[in-house]
Amino acid sequence: MNEKPVQFFFEKQFALSERTRLREFIVSIFRKEKVPFKHLNYIFCSDQALLDINRQFLQHDYETDVITFPMSEKNEPVEGEIYISIDRVRDNARTLGVPVKHELHRVIFHGALHLCGFRDKTKTQVTLIRAREDHYLRLFFK
Numbered sequence: 001m002n003e004k005p006v007q008f009f010f011e012k013q014f015a016l017s018e019r020t021r022l023r024e025f026i027v028s029i030f031r032k033e034k035v036p037f038k039h040l041n042y043i044f045c046s047d048q049a050l051l052d053i054n055r056q057f058l059q060h061d062y063e064t065d066v067i068t069f070p071m072s073e074k075n076e077p078v079e080g081e082i083y084i085s086i087d088r089v090r091d092n093a094r095t096l097g098v099p100v101k102h103e104l105h106r107v108i109f110h111g112a113l114h115l116c117g118f119r120d121k122t123k124t125q126v127t128l129i130r131a132r133e134d135h136y137l138r139l140f141f142k
Contacts, residue, residue, distance in 0.1 A: 005037065011045040012086050017101075025140055026112055030078060033116040038077035040115070042108065047087040065089055066107040068114040082111035102137060109136045 006023040008016060016022070030037035047063050054060045054067060065088040072079040084107050093103035110133055114120075118129040 003039070006040045007042070009041060009043045011043060011049060014044065014086050016044070016104075022105075022108070022140075025136075026108070029109065029112050029136060030116060033113075035116045036077035038072065039079045040112070041081045042111070043081060043083045044086050045083055047085050050083055050085040050088070053083055063088055065092055066111050068111040070115055078115045080111075080115045082108070082115075084108065084111070102141070105137060105140060106133050109133050109140075 004023060006026045008019060010016075026040065027037060050065075050067060051063050054062065054064055057069075058067070063085065065085055067083045069081045069083075070078070071081060084104075086104075089104050089107055090100055093100040096103065110129065113129055113132050113136075118132060119125045120129050
């Protein structure tokens with residue numbers, strides 16, 4: 001079986017355009033961040049589905065837009081699963097006054113950056129990961 005290195009799964013239907021280009025771009029993020037990469041699944045779902053995952057696996061009782069699960073062993077090429085709430089992305093885009101497409105790609109890249117080792121628990125970490133997200137958004141949408 002010839003499996004794509006980046007796959008998209010839809011528990012909630014919506015339009016994701018330029019999938020081939022996006023797959024290639026995500027792989028390039030790992031290359032540019034100098035992180036060995038193997039495979040990544042993106043699962044697009046509802047607020048309720050991601051809330052259930054947040055409660056079950058992270059013991060967090062709140063909605064979020066993206067949750068990243070590393071699936072590879074330490075010092076092995078990255079494998080992971082990234083769950084994205086389409087409902088939350090749409091709401092956040094509306095609140096922030098940005099196109100849904102841009103907010104969606106921000107969280108897509110955000111999940112990949114977590115697998116590259118970026119964190120977002122402190123103000124400094126948030127500033128750094130946001131700068132990388134902005135960098136990759138500029139490259140993707142230029």
